[in-house]
Amino acid sequence: MNRIVAVENLSESVVKLEIEAPRIAQKRKAGHFVIVKLGLKGERIPLTISSADTEKGTITLIIQKVGVTSHKIAVLNIGDEVTDVVGPLGLATHIEKIGTVLCAGGGVGTAPLLPIVEAMHKAGNRVITVLAARSKDLIILEKEMRAFSDEVIIMTDDGSLGKQGLVTHGMEEVILREKVDKAITIGPAIMMKFSSMLTKKYNIPTEASLNAIMVDGTGMCGACRVTVGGSTKFVCVDGPEFNAHEVNFDELLSRLGGFKDEEYKAYQTYLEGLKKETV
Amino acid sequence: MEIIAEYLKQERSQEWREELRKSMKSKDRTTKVRVHMPEEDPIKRAKSHIEVNRGLTMEIAVEEAQRCLDCPDPTCMQGCPVSINIPKFIKYVEKQDFAMAARTLKETNALPAVCGRVCPQEVQCEASCFYTLKLKKIPVAIGHLERFVADWERNSGNMYVPEVAPSNGIKVAIIGSGPSGLAVAGDLIKLGYSVTVFEALHEPGGVLKYGIPEFRLPNEIVDVEINNLKKMGVEFINNFIVGKTATIDDLKEEGFEAFFAGSGAGLPNFMNIPGENANGIMSSNEYLTRVNLMNAAHDDYDTPVFLGKKVAVIGGGNTAMDSVRTAKRLGADKAMIIYRRTLDEMPARAEEIKHAQEEGIEFLNLNSPIEYFADKNGRVNKMRLQKMELGEPDSSGRRRPVPIEGSEYELETDLVVVSVGVSPNPLIPASLPGLNVSRWGTIIVDDKEMQSSIPELFAGGDIVRGGATVILAMGDGRNAAAGIHRYLQNINKK
Numbered sequence: 197m198n199r200i201v202a203v204e205n206l207s208e209s210v211v212k213l214e215i216e217a218p219r220i221a222q223k224r225k226a227g228h229f230v231i232v233k234l235g236l237k238g239e240r241i242p243l244t245i246s247s248a249d250t251e252k253g254t255i256t257l258i259i260q261k262v263g264v265t266s267h268k269i270a271v272l273n274i275g276d277e278v279t280d281v282v283g284p285l286g287l288a289t290h291i292e293k294i295g296t297v298l299c300a301g302g303g304v305g306t307a308p309l310l311p312i313v314e315a316m317h318k319a320g321n322r323v324i325t326v327l328a329a330r331s332k333d334l335i336i337l338e339k340e341m342r343a344f345s346d347e348v349i350i351m352t353d354d355g356s357l358g359k360q361g362l363v364t365h366g367m368e369e370v371i372l373r374e375k376v377d378k379a380i381t382i383g384p385a386i387m388m389k390f391s392s393m394l395t396k397k398y399n400i401p402t403e404a405s406l407n408a409i410m411v412d413g414t415g416m417c418g419a420c421r422v423t424v425g426g427s428t429k430f431v432c433v434d435g436p437e438f439n440a441h442e443v444n445f446d447e448l449l450s451r452l453g454g455f456k457d458e459e460y461k462a463y464q465t466y467l468e469g470l471k472k473e474t475v
Numbered sequence: 476m477e478i479i480a481e482y483l484k485q486e487r488s489q490e491w492r493e494e495l496r497k498s499m500k501s502k503d504r505t506t507k508v509r510v511h512m513p514e515e516d517p518i519k520r521a522k523s524h525i526e527v528n529r530g531l532t533m534e535i536a537v538e539e540a541q542r543c544l545d546c547p548d549p550t551c552m553q554g555c556p557v558s559i560n561i562p563k564f565i566k567y568v569e570k571q572d573f574a575m576a577a578r579t580l581k582e583t584n585a586l587p588a589v590c591g592r593v594c595p596q597e598v599q600c601e602a603s604c605f606y607t608l609k610l611k612k613i614p615v616a617i618g619h620l621e622r623f624v625a626d627w628e629r630n631s632g633n634m635y636v637p638e639v640a641p642s643n644g645i646k647v648a649i650i651g652s653g654p655s656g657l658a659v660a661g662d663l664i665k666l667g668y669s670v671t672v673f674e675a676l677h678e679p680g681g682v683l684k685y686g687i688p689e690f691r692l693p694n695e696i697v698d699v700e701i702n703n704l705k706k707m708g709v710e711f712i713n714n715f716i717v718g719k720t721a722t723i724d725d726l727k728e729e730g731f732e733a734f735f736a737g738s739g740a741g742l743p744n745f746m747n748i749p750g751e752n753a754n755g756i757m758s759s760n761e762y763l764t765r766v767n768l769m770n771a772a773h774d775d776y777d778t779p780v781f782l783g784k785k786v787a788v789i790g791g792g793n794t795a796m797d798s799v800r801t802a803k804r805l806g807a808d809k810a811m812i813i814y815r816r817t818l819d820e821m822p823a824r825a826e827e828i829k830h831a832q833e834e835g836i837e838f839l840n841l842n843s844p845i846e847y848f849a850d851k852n853g854r855v856n857k858m859r860l861q862k863m864e865l866g867e868p869d870s871s872g873r874r875r876p877v878p879i880e881g882s883e884y885e886l887e888t889d890l891v892v893v894s895v896g897v898s899p900n901p902l903i904p905a906s907l908p909g910l911n912v913s914r915w916g917t918i919i920v921d922d923k924e925m926q927s928s929i930p931e932l933f934a935g936g937d938i939v940r941g942g943a944t945v946i947l948a949m950g951d952g953r954n955a956a957a958g959i960h961r962y963l964q965n966i967n968k969k
């Protein structure tokens with residue numbers, strides 16, 4: 197079960213895994229995610245299904261190493277098994293032909309953006325994709341994005357690839373140039389907050405895919421709750437995509453930082469353990 | 476009904492039972508004093524996760540069994556939702572034939588070690604014991620004896636695996652591995668069906684695993700019972716959400732002919748008051764899942780959990796009691812129950828309230844939170860409460876709490892667990908457009924066979940009742956198993 201059949205390093209901190217999960221591959225649609233748990237003592241973390249191959253019965257996950265669990269998953273090899281994979285979870289992205297869609301991906305938010313870009317393209321939309329990261333090495337999936345986008349704009353903080361600037365600069369350039377019917381933003385909460393403020397200014401309907409902290413992913417615990425349009429929603433069952441203009445990003449940011457101290461400590465201990473092993 | 480009466484009579488007239496009855500005068504039986512369950516010391520246990528109730532010794536169990544009068548009309552059984560043959564198992568205890576006592580329990584109850592621990596016996600079997608009804612005395616300790624027998628059998632290392640009929644090849648799918656699903660699985664496998672239990676989480680057991688804490692129901696005990704079902708041939712598939720990983724229609728195509736939805740009441744309610752989404756405020760489901768299922772309090776497990784020194788738990792049910800006692804065990808200096816009525820109206824079991832009091836839990840009754848405040852990092856640090864008084868009884872018959880104007884005050888807290896009820900899990904109803912559900916989202920079934928508006932789908936437990944007890948869920952499961960059996964026999968005859 198859940199055997200890894202392919203591994204590819206997309207950058208120093210981002211890895212792409214292809215995992216056997218035939219049932220999930222059958223059912224998944226753009227926007228869906230899985231919950232993954234590694235080993236008896238592992239925690240459950242959500243990861244977007246980046247793509248699936250129904251014939252091979254595999255799903256592809258793209259993972260950025262940010263803490264203990266993502267690190268442990270990212271260092272798995274071909275043939276290893278992921279203990280638990282459950283899904284597909286969440287509501288699928290609403291895909292329709294609307295005209296021009298502006299897709300903005302920041303950092304590892306690019307991974308969950310890919311299936312949406314693909315689906316929007318296949319539905320006949322003009323898709324313009326803005327990819328943003330700190331520097332050249334952190335830009336991932338450029339080739340894949342180009343395959344489904346009419347145009348790809350790359351923004352880096354340091355100008356090492358594409359244009360220098362933030363994701364919002366790239367987005368605004370497009371908005372000022374042509375009519376955009378819909379925007380989609382996925383990335384760190386702070387990036388989604390600012391891109392949402394931008395599109396609000398121009399009255400462009402915008403969806404954001406929220407990366408709340410989760411436990412079960414089935415609506416049972418409420419760990420993933422966020423305020424949208426003044427009422428509380430559970431990201432795992434009511435989302436993960438919401439009308440970005442109604443999301444309380446400050447609350448999301450605060451909740452994402454909830455376990456920061458514990459996580460930081462755990463990650464440092466884990467990394468030290470790794471060092472000892474290699475010595 | 477007649478069949479049952481006949482069976483009871485036959486069993487009761489067996490020679491060994493007659494002999495036992497004669498071996499002691501009724502008066503000597505009724506003058507005996509009910510046993511006390513030995514308990515861990517409150518100060519010691521509040522610092523660990525060891526089980527509070529230590530279980531009866533063999534001698535004490537036999538003594539207690541002697542109190543039971545082996546009534547010709549055992550009213551106790553009417554109080555048991557799965558109709559355990561109570562006098563028969565208790566008389567086997569008196570006879571010190573514990574293996575047969577265990578078998579008697581297994582005739583109708585797939586999880587005796589669980590029920591003996593968590594059943595609210597005081598309102599079920601023991602409430603309708605002859606001692607309670609007629610003698611106005613303290614009832615026979617049916618639950619303690621049930622637990623004793625189940626533990627004895629488990630510790631004997633020689634567990635009885637009920638006989639299973641030869642396979643009839645008919646596939647039945649059980650959705651959810653809580654007590655209702657396990658009960659259906661146990662009954663249908665005995666009848667020869669090919670039974671698969673699908674569970675959304677990575678471990679089977681439902682609330683027994685992720686909800687009820689170790690100090691009341693060790694997970695290991697649930698695992699032993701589940702392993703027994705596995706030995707009987709039940710297949711368990713974890714990480715499988717029916718309605719997501721595959722729909723009921725998909726499973727039908729794969730040859731499943733009947734379904735049981737025991738998906739529980741998994742969705743936590745919040746109060747929707749200002750500040751409730753601050754860090755350090757969570758549902759009891761989240762808190763208990765992190766601690767019980769994910770082992771968050773152990774350093775070598777990866778899942779984190781917020782720890783608090785001044786913990787406020789909102790609510791007065793079993794879930795609230797489990798949460799507050801867990802907080803105490805995780806090092807809280809102050810662990811408080813905030814409840815809007817009084818102790819008398821509290822829905823939690825009497826035993827749990829007593830244990831909580833012994834462990835130093837503070838009860839802030841007639842209090843209700845109205846707002847939370849957080850520090851600059853977004854972590855809760857204070858709450859605003861309002862005092863209440865009791866007014867007229869409401870539809871539940873309990874006196875309605877009424878806020879007292881101007882009574883608001885503030886209380887420091889660094890961890891809040893919201894335990895104000897759950898709603899039915901909407902996954903199954905959402906994936907079945909033709910299914911009749913109530914306006915609360917529970918699945919509507921006929922209450923004898925537990926059949927829903929979709930003929931091949933049966934349901935029971937919290938998804939039907941909205942929230943109940945382990946044994947009521949199991950009772951539903953047993954009825955549903957009988958209903959499924961009849962349904963499948965009928966369609967396969969045609």
Ligand SMILES: Cc1cc2nc3c(=O)[nH]c(=O)nc-3n(C[C@H](O)[C@H](O)[C@H](O)COP(=O)(O)OP(=O)(O)OC[C@H]3O[C@@H](n4cnc5c(N)ncnc54)[C@H](O)[C@@H]3O)c2cc1C
Pocket residue numbers: 229241242243244245257258259260261262263264265266267304307308406407408409410436452453456459460463
């Ligand atoms: C619906 C959904 C889809 C996701 N899809 C992907 C994906 O395809 N690829 C991917 O790499 N990640 C994805 N994430 C984020 C991923 O779940 C987190 O990175 C992961 O939980 C971190 O776990 P950890 O133990 O490695 O790090 P932790 O030790 O838990 O955290 C390390 C750091 O990461 C931050 N963090 C923790 N949880 C999250 C989170 N959920 N989102 C963002 N930051 C977080 C913490 O604040 C902390 O600073 C998704 C999240 C959601 C909710």
Ligand SMILES: Cc1cc2nc3c(=O)[nH]c(=O)nc-3n(C[C@H](O)[C@H](O)[C@H](O)COP(=O)(O)OP(=O)(O)OC[C@H]3O[C@@H](n4cnc5c(N)ncnc54)[C@H](O)[C@@H]3O)c2cc1C
Pocket residue numbers: 593594595650651652653654655656673674675676680681682683686687688715716717718737738739740741763793794795797824900902903935936937938942943944945946948
């Ligand atoms: C903290 C707590 C303490 C309690 N204490 C007591 C007590 O002392 N005594 C007592 O009698 N009762 C107690 N109860 C109540 C009792 O636990 C429940 O009434 C009982 O567990 C309900 O059983 P169930 O079979 O309906 O489902 P649950 O036990 O709720 O199990 C449902 C299972 O179905 C799974 N599931 C849901 N949807 C799907 C799907 N679509 N596909 C696959 N799987 C799915 C869930 O993951 C879960 O494992 C307590 C409850 C809680 C929360």
Ligand code: SF4
Pocket residue numbers: 554555556557558559561584590591594596599600601617618621946
């Ligand atoms: S299962 Fe529960 S109600 Fe039935 S006899 Fe046992 S303790 Fe009593």
Ligand code: SF4
Pocket residue numbers: 542543544545546549550551552561562603604605606615617
């Ligand atoms: S009613 Fe009480 S005394 Fe009578 S058989 Fe049942 S447990 Fe024994």
Ligand code: FES
Pocket residue numbers: 409410411412413414415416417418419420421430431432433
């Ligand atoms: S993750 Fe538990 S409710 Fe969403």
